[in-house]
Amino acid sequence: MVTKRQLGLLVVAIGIVGIAGIIAVDFLGAGDWSGFGPLQQMGTGLGVAAVIVGLILFQLGDRPA
Amino acid sequence: MTSTLQRVLKGFSILVTVLAILAYVGYLVIYVSYAVELFRWPFDYDQGEGFELYDAMLYSRGEWPYRDNASFPFYASNYPPLFHLLMVPLLPILGPRLIAGRLLSFTATVVTAGTIAVVVRRSVSGRDKDWLRAWFIPLVSGLGFLASNYVYQIGPLCRMHMTLVMFETLSIAFIAEFEDPEHGTRNLILGLLMLFCAGYTKQTAVFTVGAALSFVFLRDIRKALLAGSALALAAGAIFWLINSATDGAWWINIIQANVNEFDYRQTLFLFRQWFSLHTLFILLAAGYFVYELFWDRLSAYSLWFFFALGVGALSGKWGAGFGYFNTAVSAACLVSGIALARLDASKWRPFRKGTRLVVGNEDGRAFLTIMIPLLYLLQAPSMLHLPTSGPLFGPVAQFLGVNDKLAYGSDESLAPTHCAPVAYHDAMGYTQLGHPLTGADYAAGERIMEHVRAAEGPIFSEEAMFSILADKPVVTNPTQLLNLYNNGMLDTSEIIDYINQQRFDLVIFRAQFYPPPLLEAIGQNYQPVDHICMNGFTYHLLWPRRRLDRDIDILR
Numbered sequence: 001m002v003t004k005r006q007l008g009l010l011v012v013a014i015g016i017v018g019i020a021g022i023i024a025v026d027f028l029g030a031g032d033w034s035g036f037g038p039l040q041q042m043g044t045g046l047g048v049a050a051v052i053v054g055l056i057l058f059q060l061g062d063r064p065a
Numbered sequence: 066m067t068s069t070l071q072r073v074l075k076g077f078s079i080l081v082t083v084l085a086i087l088a089y090v091g092y093l094v095i096y097v098s099y100a101v102e103l104f105r106w107p108f109d110y111d112q113g114e115g116f117e118l119y120d121a122m123l124y125s126r127g128e129w130p131y132r133d134n135a136s137f138p139f140y141a142s143n144y145p146p147l148f149h150l151l152m153v154p155l156l157p158i159l160g161p162r163l164i165a166g167r168l169l170s171f172t173a174t175v176v177t178a179g180t181i182a183v184v185v186r187r188s189v190s191g192r193d194k195d196w197l198r199a200w201f202i203p204l205v206s207g208l209g210f211l212a213s214n215y216v217y218q219i220g221p222l223c224r225m226h227m228t229l230v231m232f233e234t235l236s237i238a239f240i241a242e243f244e245d246p247e248h249g250t251r252n253l254i255l256g257l258l259m260l261f262c263a264g265y266t267k268q269t270a271v272f273t274v275g276a277a278l279s280f281v282f283l284r285d286i287r288k289a290l291l292a293g294s295a296l297a298l299a300a301g302a303i304f305w306l307i308n309s310a311t312d313g314a315w316w317i318n319i320i321q322a323n324v325n326e327f328d329y330r331q332t333l334f335l336f337r338q339w340f341s342l343h344t345l346f347i348l349l350a351a352g353y354f355v356y357e358l359f360w361d362r363l364s365a366y367s368l369w370f371f372f373a374l375g376v377g378a379l380s381g382k383w384g385a386g387f388g389y390f391n392t393a394v395s396a397a398c399l400v401s402g403i404a405l406a407r408l409d410a411s412k413w414r415p416f417r418k419g420t421r422l423v424v425g426n427e428d429g430r431a432f433l434t435i436m437i438p439l440l441y442l443l444q445a446p447s448m449l450h451l452p453t454s455g456p457l458f459g460p461v462a463q464f465l466g467v468n469d470k471l472a473y474g475s476d477e478s479l480a481p482t483h484c485a486p487v488a489y490h491d492a493m494g495y496t497q498l499g500h501p502l503t504g505a506d507y508a509a510g511e512r513i514m515e516h517v518r519a520a521e522g523p524i525f526s527e528e529a530m531f532s533i534l535a536d537k538p539v540v541t542n543p544t545q546l547l548n549l550y551n552n553g554m555l556d557t558s559e560i561i562d563y564i565n566q567q568r569f570d571l572v573i574f575r576a577q578f579y580p581p582p583l584l585e586a587i588g589q590n591y592q593p594v595d596h597i598c599m600n601g602f603t604y605h606l607l608w609p610r611r612r613l614d615r616d617i618d619i620l621r
Contacts, residue, residue, distance in 0.1 A: 001285070002286070037327050
């Protein structure tokens with residue numbers, strides 16, 4: 001059984017990996033837009049939201065997720 | 066609460082309940098009427114229908130629809146096989162006609178609605194089963210699914226979308242009960258089987274697979290790993306077998322051809338539209354997901370709702386559209402129903418006097434019996450869609466003031482892509498589906514068929530039904546050719562040779578969704594001879610130049 005804390009950690013990890021991936025796209029030269037495109041902005045917003053949700057879940061301790 | 070107030074509240078509760086039921090039953094009548102209309106219509110209503118039927122015809126002959134697009138007849142399917150295989154037993158009974166797929170798809174929507182109602186009803190424990198929870202909420206949750214503009218429009222089409230949603234809904238309903246002490250293992254196996262079926266109906270099922278396995282993972286990691294491995298093994302083995310049997314055409318047509326250009330603005334537009342049409346269902350489902358995430362345990366249903374948003378996010382893909390939201394509509398209807406059914410009357414204290422609560426449990430119940438039907442009633446107009454003509458719907462449309470707010474516009478406001486208005490109003494505004502057909506449409510279809518029958522040999526048609534009805538081979542799947550061309554995976558030399566040699570006696574265009582080099586070749590070798598308005602679209606009929614000299618008399 002997964003706890004809220006474990007789920008929180010997972011969600012934070014997904015958020016951070018997602019944000020890193022979105023930033024890495026620019027270094028790899030992918031995408032149609034020069035600079036930080038609208039999809040990247042949305043993706044980063046979702047990534048930050050995931051990190052916040054994950055941190056809240058982390059605080060909820062060992063309750064079952 | 067005084068007895069007078071109680072009587073007034075009870076009367077109001079009955080009134081809004083009856084009105085809400087009437088509204089959703091009204092949508093059901095509109096849906097059934099539209100479905101019956103489509104069962105009779107022999108031609109493509111949606112451009113992809115005939116191709117799905119053709120896939121079933123190929124299976125019934127023991128042939129694969131995953132082929133080399135570069136050689137005659139330049140046809141391949143871009144969907145997995147299950148929907149088409151389910152159609153095969155119907156073909157000997159109904160013939161190679163669209164009604165086989167339309168009946169199947171319509172039935173799938175009814176099964177989905179029934180599953181939603183059953184799941185919502187089962188979500189309430191025996192103690193709380195009053196008429197509101199036992200009947201009203203499950204009933205309207207199921208009918209709400211059929212009342213969705215998206216489900217209505219796609220439901221009775223010979224397309225695989227709704228069969229996918231049926232398998233997805235059934236899979237989640239089974240997997241949600243995988244911890245049942247008596248039938249847990251059976252439920253898990255059935256759920257996995259439904260997931261397998263969903264995946265082999267349409268590729269977007271991968272999000273529901275993610276939701277189901279995530280739910281099992283949260284509860285029992287070992288079972289999740291076992292279930293995931295079993296599913297991957299079974300799905301992978303079939304995938305490999307089909308790919309081997311089709312010399313790799315399966316991989317090209319199912320996976321590579323579906324990697325299309327993505328327009329995030331289309332996704333945002335469709336998310337906004339989906340939200341504005343289904344606001345109540347979505348807000349309740351989202352609220353229930355948040356509640357479970359932070360205050361309770363996540364259920365399979367709310368996880369499914371969350372994952373279904375992922376399918377919606379793909380709707381910006383070229384060739385995608387609002388159909389990508391049908392899974393989310395089903396999930397939203399289901400989860401919102403559970404959310405309302407689980408509202409605990411004892412926690413509602415709507416009437417206060419100063420700071421002291423003066424009402425009890427019964428008042429809370431009275432409040433819910435008004436509020437819940439009222440919420441459903443307020444949601445109903447957001448999804449408004451109905452024909453604006455006919456003895457039944459005409460007066461209703463006039464009463465609602467939408468008889469001149471037509472899906473394609475009319476007169477000067479007629480959408481430039483259409484040749485005639487349609488007697489149909491939809492709250493989503495412009496839409497190519499959902500309208501009734503007219504006698505003029507049938508006559509136009511017959512006129513096109515006269516051209517088809519007069520042509521020698523195969524024709525080059527953007528819609529498959531003209532060829533199927535005339536017992537001619539289906540040549541090309543235009544959007545598939547375009548997908549492959551856009552991905553640099555289509556060798557157009559043979560098909561352009563065929564066009565240059567004018568080997569097709571007739572070309573029928575509707576949207577001209579062909580790769581540009583093919584359109585150019587046709588422009589050089591073929592000439593328009595007729596333009597026929599059918600179903601609101603102009604069908605352009607072209608003859609090869611060699612035939613113009615030979616058969617010019619037919620045109621006169």
